[in-house]
Amino acid sequence: MRERTTPGPGTWHRPLLLVAAVTAPFVAISLAGLALDGRVLVGAPIWGKPFKFAVSIVLYAVTWSWLVTYLPHRRLVRWPATVIAAALAVEYAIIVAQVIRGRQSHFNVATPLDGILWGVMGTSITVLWLANIVVALFLIRREIGGRTLTWAVRSGAAISLLGIGMAFLMTRPTEAQRAAMREGGFGGIIGRHSVGVLDGGPIMQVTGWSTTGGDLRVAHFVGIHALQALPLLALLLAAMARRTTLLRGERVRTRLVLVAAAGYAAFTGLTLWQALRGQPLTRPDGLTLAVAGILAALVLAAVAAVLATARRDREEAR
Numbered sequence: 001m002r003e004r005t006t007p008g009p010g011t012w013h014r015p016l017l018l019v020a021a022v023t024a025p026f027v028a029i030s031l032a033g034l035a036l037d038g039r040v041l042v043g044a045p046i047w048g049k050p051f052k053f054a055v056s057i058v059l060y061a062v063t064w065s066w067l068v069t070y071l072p073h074r075r076l077v078r079w080p081a082t083v084i085a086a087a088l089a090v091e092y093a094i095i096v097a098q099v100i101r102g103r104q105s106h107f108n109v110a111t112p113l114d115g116i117l118w119g120v121m122g123t124s125i126t127v128l129w130l131a132n133i134v135v136a137l138f139l140i141r142r143e144i145g146g147r148t149l150t151w152a153v154r155s156g157a158a159i160s161l162l163g164i165g166m167a168f169l170m171t172r173p174t175e176a177q178r179a180a181m182r183e184g185g186f187g188g189i190i191g192r193h194s195v196g197v198l199d200g201g202p203i204m205q206v207t208g209w210s211t212t213g214g215d216l217r218v219a220h221f222v223g224i225h226a227l228q229a230l231p232l233l234a235l236l237l238a239a240m241a242r243r244t245t246l247l248r249g250e251r252v253r254t255r256l257v258l259v260a261a262a263g264y265a266a267f268t269g270l271t272l273w274q275a276l277r278g279q280p281l282t283r284p285d286g287l288t289l290a291v292a293g294i295l296a297a298l299v300l301a302a303v304a305a306v307l308a309t310a311r312r313d314r315e316e317a318r
Helices: 014-023 025-036 048-068 077-103 111-141 145-164 177-182 218-224 226-240 251-276 287-318
Strands: 003-005 142-144
Touching: 014 025, 014 251, 025 048, 025 077, 025 226, 048 077, 048 111, 048 218, 048 226, 077 111, 111 142, 111 145, 142 145, 145 218, 145 226, 145 251, 218 226, 218 251, 226 251, 251 287
Parallel strands: 003 142
Antiparallel strands: none
């Protein structure tokens, strides 16, 4: 039986809040670095990665700290959440340390120290993913502020886990890297962000995603932040319900969230499929556009069906 709970005062998870508080200043520090430090690493401004990770970690840590308020105050719950906080802190500390050293953080095993740092980072990512699974399993058994928000959180947590798991696709050596290792021409990098092109080519502003080949970070990013996007949608629908009669029923809002979750999951899969085919996000081919169009049409049709059913139910209830 699923339990219905409400958060207690002062119960936000403190280690996660601490990680968010310590990381938040690095948003400004990274922006200053982008303005004052002209170094470029793997084709991108060297402080771009600390900036992006700082924003992402703050959002992620604050979201999980809030969600933990709905879970029982038991060690079996609190400790995995603390592990998430520690893994985030370790990963970000290594990213910043490598920027200061002027070295690539991800996939870099060129020197013993680089290899150790990448090994620690890779381990922290794996531990983070496993800890997320544990906390998410507790979360799906809870009622969180009504059915609409509950299903937004459940689906967001599930998609987010898939998004984190996509990071493992990046750590595999490419065929060219395997060949170089066999022939003794190893360049010190194992793994990649891009598909079909080398990392370090032309990139999008801010995101740093490739504009000439596929980029696995797109689906990784989209998937991870389902944990924020879907609960925000649920809260937005609740706010709109105050002025829109059709949205006042919790059933219709829940159905809309479930439609959005299905569409979000499909879009995440679409961006991964596009990247694996070596296509940049900004240059989809006809097949990708056709699939995206079908996906959009299905989501819009489902939304229309939900609203039509809600309208009919209200008319019958009069």
